[in-house]
Amino acid sequence: MHFIVCIKQVPDTTDVKIDPKTNTLMREGVASIVNPFDMFAVEEALRLKEKLGGTVTALSMGPPQAEAALREVIAMGIDKGILVTDRAFAGSDTWATSYTLAMAIKKIGDFSMIICGKQASDGDTAQVGPGIATHLNLPQITYVRKIEEVDDKHIVAQRLLEDGHEFVDSPLPCVLTVVKEINEPRLASLKGKMAARKAVITKWTAQDIGAEPAKTGLDGSPTKVVKIFTPTPRQGGQILTGEPEEMVRKLVEQLKDVVVGVAK
Amino acid sequence: MAGSIRILDNKCVGCTLCVKACPFGAIVVENKLARIDYAKCTLCGACFDACKFDAIELKKDIAATRDLSAYRDVWVFAEQSNGKIQSVTYELLGEGRKLADSLGMNLCAVLLGSGITEKAQDLVVRGAQKVYLVDKPELAYFQDEPYAAVVIDLVNRHKPNILLCGATTIGRSLISRVAVSINAGLTADCTGLAIDPETKNLLQTRPAFGGNIMATIISPNNRPQMSTVRHKVMKEAVVDASRKGEVLLQDIAAELLKSRTKRIKFEAEAETTVNIAEADIIVSGGRGMMKSENFAILKELAGVLGAGVGASRAAVDSNWIAYSHQVGQTGKTVCPKIYFACGISGQIQHLAGISASDIIVAINKDPEAPIFKVATYGIVGDLFKIVPMLTEEFRKLLKK
Incomplete structure (x- = not known):
């Protein structure tokens, strides 16, 4: 079986700092990482391969430096990395991104399952996974927290909902998006790291995947960013002082109106 | 070309204000001149606003190039679970009312379910002037494909200007499919919605990078303009029992109700706890x-x-x-x-x-x-x- 994992390179947000003078993001020296949610997708694909046999391909869209993200997951055991990279993709929103990835997947051709993280940590939209499924006219199971059973024809997975979880059966091929609960991603082995260093990353341009210019990048994106600004950072308030009894009394005094209001 | 940006070398002094302003790390200063990495640039315009020397030329083609006047009304997708309308729907009706009023359009709700007809009234008393109702056994609970197919069908038939949906598991799974199918722009997790008084575009403001920056987004050439909003972000529409609205039962082709995925069973969360996404x-x-x-x-x-x-x-x-x-x-x-x-x-x-x-x-x-x-x-x-x-x-x- 052939599994495809879609990954995105994102800034490591633990390093994001706000410049106190200009109130803007300080991006200098911010490391890039694989989107944390995608690591669960990578791990799940590797487990499926170990169980059912086959290969796993990681696919990413991004600038040339996103190659590093693909090498990182190859070190975990992914067989092959493909980067779709082209200046024509700059400014893609989720519509154009899911179109571009879907076109690359069409070029890859034969596959049983596409696995994505539920969302990326920089954009937080959760729109690209279902978008790929729609462009390829595939069924989807989003927010998967556990795979119950799987063979070469179908899958039963648990989808996490707000008030519980449901068991969903889907024929293959299909698209899954996974949540953190599904597994604990493995660390790269030494052997994996060696393989990653030597791996040849396949690079495809817009032309290679047959993407229509009107559907990629800024032109292919229905949404346009018109303004970017920094919100006023949240200010700290009051540190209560005194004996525990006194602090508790002060706090209850401050909160009682809201608490009574909510109770009604 | 949807837009372009360039540095005017004769005006640039290499002050690095633009470098600091760029949320995407797309500008560097070399030899006292700013250089844009076009692979990273999204034409957001943060540098343009920050530049004190008019050294950045930004052309943005955001004027509508299509006739969009056929698209009327503000729609809210009414999410239900076990026949109960979710509170986020009422919050969307509250916000949708303001948008509908400033556009001079109707506020409408879309309700999908089974044996759910009487619930349409819950939406009317919260301000929906029309409720597009699809009552079919196949829609008893959320299934990605039939729900998406029905919403797409209704949008194509009635042409809403704006479509709002809760940023819930169901909402996000559904509305992403709808947006891609109908070539519409979709903005996730909006915390602010307003109508641009000049262009009548929906101004959708959302946080990015963990809330470190805010972006305002429009979909100038595509309708409906689609947004998701999280629980509790907007204020709930209040009940007014005197409100009147039409409930429009919609016929749907049986073909659209087919689902390749099947729900086998549902298990409620073991402990009866308050859902933190909705908690006060x-x-x-x-x-x-x-x-x-x-x-x-x-x-x-x-x-x-x-x-x-x-x-x-x-x-x-x-x-x-x-x-x-x-x-x-x-x-x-x-x-x-x-x-x-x-x-x-x-x-x-x-x-x-x-x-x-x-x-x-x-x-x-x-x-x-x-x-x-x-x-x-x-x-x-x-x-x-x-x-x-x-x-x-x-x-x-x-x-x-």
């Missing part, structure tokens, strides 16, 4: 809780307050509490009226999930914990002593 008050615990059993004191306080129980990633990773309770970047983003952070140091990923809370109360024994920098009220002390005292005081206050 959340009591959360972190590494400082020490062990699973200690969450009992948080559950007790939550019980008295009618609150949800949350947790930091550290607590969830230690298996003290289930992932569905995790608050923060890899968990849920919440916006309660009061958020109690007990034994939570306040890593940036956690803060990203709670910064929309009205009031943050931090209880932590470490006075240097970053949580105190954002807390409305901070108590430096032993949570195992403070929390039970709070429970007692609130119990007295609420006479429970």
Whole structure:
């Protein structure tokens, strides 16, 4: 079986700092990482391969430096990395991104399952996974927290909902998006790291995947960013002082109106 | 070409204001001249606004090039679970009313379900002037494909100008499929919606990078303009029993109700807890809780307050509490009226999930914990002593 994992390179947000003078993001020296949610997708694909046999391909869209993200997951055991990279993709929103990835997947051709993280940590939209499924006219199971059973024809997975979880059966091929609960991603082995260093990353341009210019990048994106600004950072308030009894009394005094209001 | 940007070398002085303003790290200054990395640039215009020397030329083609006048009305997707309309729907009706009024359009709701006809009235009394109702056994509960197919069919038939949907698991799974199918722009997790008085475009403002920056987004050439909004971000529409509205039962081709996926069963969350995405008050615990059993004191306080129980990633990773309770970047983003952070140091990923809370109360024994920098009220002390005292005081206050 052939599994495809879609990954995105994102800034490591633990390093994001706000410049106190200009109130803007300080991006200098911010490391890039694989989107944390995608690591669960990578791990799940590797487990499926170990169980059912086959290969796993990681696919990413991004600038040339996103190659590093693909090498990182190859070190975990992914067989092959493909980067779709082209200046024509700059400014893609989720519509154009899911179109571009879907076109690359069409070029890859034969596959049983596409696995994505539920969302990326920089954009937080959760729109690209279902978008790929729609462009390829595939069924989807989003927010998967556990795979119950799987063979070469179908899958039963648990989808996490707000008030519980449901068991969903889907024929293959299909698209899954996974949540953190599904597994604990493995660390790269030494052997994996060696393989990653030597791996040849396949690079495809817009032309290679047959993407229509009107559907990629800024032109292919229905949404346009018109303004970017920094919100006023949240200010700290009051540190209560005194004996525990006194602090508790002060706090209850401050909160009682809201608490009574909510109770009604 | 949808737009272009370039540096005017004769005006650029290499001051690096643009470099600092760029949220995408797409500008560098070399030899006292700014250079744009077009692979990273999204034409957001932050540099254009920051430049004091008019050295950046930005051309944005955002004027509508299509006739969009056929698209009327503001629609809200009415999410239901077990025949109960979800509160986020009422919040969307509250916000949708303002948008409909400023456009001089109708506010409408789309309701899909089985045996759900009488619930349409719940939407009318909250302000829906029309309810497009599809009542079919196949739509009893959410299934991605038939729900998407039905919404796409209704949009194609009736041509709404705006379509709002809750940023819930169901909403996000559904509406992404709809947007791609009908070539519409979709903006996730909007915290502000307004109508541009000149262009009549929907101005959709949302946080990005964990709330470190805000972006305003439009879809100038595509209709409907689609947005998702999280729970509790907008104010609920109030009930007015005198409101009148049309309930329009829609016929749907049987073909559209087919689903390749099948729900086998549903299991409700074992503990009957308050859903933290909807909670008005959340009591959360972190590494400082020490062990699973200690969450009992948080559950007790939550019980008295009618609150949800949350947790930091550290607590969830230690298996003290289930992932569905995790608050923060890899968990849920919440916006309660009061958020109690007990034994939570306040890593940036956690803060990203709670910064929309009205009031943050931090209880932590470490006075240097970053949580105190954002807390409305901070108590430096032993949570195992403070929390039970709070429970007692609130119990007295609420006479429970």
